């Protein structure tokens with residue numbers, strides 16, 4: 153049983169999307185993670201391309217622990233083990249026991265262990281819940297994949313919007329608004345996974361969007377891995393939290409993303425470019441205000457280069473490294489060539505990444 157889940161890029165709306173009701177614009181990419189589930193003699197074996205050794209695990213009170221000494225499962229396998237545990241809970245609710253299995257993860261979202269910032273944890277969660285459920289004969293709808301992966305993500309208190317999960321599940325270009333994660337986590341604790349899968353999730357909205365008519369998407373990698381949770385944690389702990397600046401940032405981001413979504417739906421590429429430039433500035437103002445370090449020198453150079461050739465660019469996601477996106481006139485090949493040259497001179501690696509098409513059905 154094998155499942156492929158694509159990685160993602162944030163086109164606009166990062167940070168603000170953490171607040172329920174605030175949209176983000178994302179796109180899935182044609183690189184991702186493959187999870188293959190096959191039989192095993194006993195226990196559960198997790199074999200990840202991030203680790204030299206396979207981990208042998210066993211179930212203990214609904215959690216996965218090391219098979220030999222009962223110690224917690226390796227922390228770097230947290231995305232995988234949480235995803236398996238949530239499926240385990242779903243199966244238990246249906247009177248089924250998880251089978252012994254080997255879960256193998258192979259990813260094109262890192263190079264020799266250094267991530268690109270294309271949403272590897274999200275793709276791992278989506279591919280794992282889908283493949284493990286299918287191995288047990290449970291076919292999940294698109295929304296059920298998203299919900300299980302979101303439950304796996306929030307289970308240990310991590311606050312992430314789930315935008316990466318939605319892009320990975322639905323594919324293509326999407327508009328996304330996050331559910332109230334605290335409410336969803338509490339519901340799962342009180343009422344269990346099965347019921348939480350069926351209940352309404354306040355705030356959650358996902359909508360597929362048409363791609364831009366005549367724009368090409370370019371992706372540049374800074375070569376510097378960044379920790380999104382460290383950046384969002386610093387933001388949450390800062391005095392910015394209850395400030396007027398926060399309100400101003402989230403409302404400007406919201407207006408920018410809504411206008412960008414509208415531009416996509418109307419096929420207005422020029423307006424989309426304008427909103428991507430605005431999104432860059434809204435993020436830069438947040439960075440000036442809170443000094444998060446979203447814009448590294450390479451990310452700033454990546455954006456400036458795109459603007460000098462007539463395009464629009466910004467960091468994708470939390471910033472601090474990882475990658476950035478640029479949108480350019482698809483018909484102007486010389487602009488793309490000039491952009492790539494300027495990126496290379498600034499130490500930004502152009503990545504051969506295309507948009508992943510929409511995943512099959514709408515559900």
Ligand SMILES: Nc1ncnc2c1ncn2[C@@H]1O[C@H](COP(=O)(O)OP(=O)(O)O)[C@@H](O)[C@H]1O
Pocket residue numbers: 200201202227228229230231232257258259261267268269270271272273274276378379380474
């Ligand atoms: N190939 C993989 N195998 C197992 N876990 C993975 C793999 N790729 C990513 N992960 C999990 O995702 C985490 C990286 O997530 P994150 O920092 O959010 O990166 P990204 O920016 O690519 O989403 C890793 O620490 C690991 O827990």
Ligand SMILES: C[C@@](O)(CCOP(=O)(O)OP(=O)(O)O)CC(=O)O
Pocket residue numbers: 162165166167168169170269270271272273274311312313314315316380381384468469470471474
């Ligand atoms: C700040 C954010 O809105 C965006 C973070 O996006 P990244 O693309 O940086 O995330 P990772 O996939 O974990 O690397 C936080 C969020 O939406 O969860």
